[in-house]
Amino acid sequence: MNIIGELFGYIAGICTAICFLPQTLQTIRSKDVRGLSLTSYIIYCTGLISWILYGLYIHSVQMLIFNSIGLFFGAMILYMIIRAKK
Amino acid sequence: MNIIGELFGYIAGICTAICFLPQTLQTIRSKDVRGLSLTSYIIYCTGLISWILYGLYIHSVQMLIFNSIGLFFGAMILYMIIRAKK
Numbered sequence: 001m002n003i004i005g006e007l008f009g010y011i012a013g014i015c016t017a018i019c020f021l022p023q024t025l026q027t028i029r030s031k032d033v034r035g036l037s038l039t040s041y042i043i044y045c046t047g048l049i050s051w052i053l054y055g056l057y058i059h060s061v062q063m064l065i066f067n068s069i070g071l072f073f074g075a076m077i078l079y080m081i082i083r084a085k086k
Numbered sequence: 087m088n089i090i091g092e093l094f095g096y097i098a099g100i101c102t103a104i105c106f107l108p109q110t111l112q113t114i115r116s117k118d119v120r121g122l123s124l125t126s127y128i129i130y131c132t133g134l135i136s137w138i139l140y141g142l143y144i145h146s147v148q149m150l151i152f153n154s155i156g157l158f159f160g161a162m163i164l165y166m167i168i169r170a171k172k
Contacts, residue, residue: 005144020123022125037113050101054095
């Protein structure tokens, strides 16, 4: 695979890792979870856990790191949604 | 790679594809985008476009399909956020 292909892989991985950092910060500040879908974040976190397990199977350190960071933010948002619904 | 590893890959792919379907439906119904982070959905969609381009490079049909479906829902949410901010 050439350098451009690998570059797309890294951009994609970084986006996966940090995409829900702004959402996490916004929700911490606003405490407004009414617009957020509980089901979506459950599926999203399930997906990231599956990517981590898949990364373990194919021995991809990048896949492990990027998805673990993404899962951290996804789980934070999921926790805030569940806590607010109580 | 064994069958369990591949299974995790497929679960992960399906989750990537459909995770923001419930969020899309909820936002269409409620029209409440105040709690949604514009920046997060921009990064999320950029990531999915990069995964699609990466999928083209490594000739992965699954990667193309799963990420294209995910991008469809991500782009729908992004469009609703941008439209509401006007």
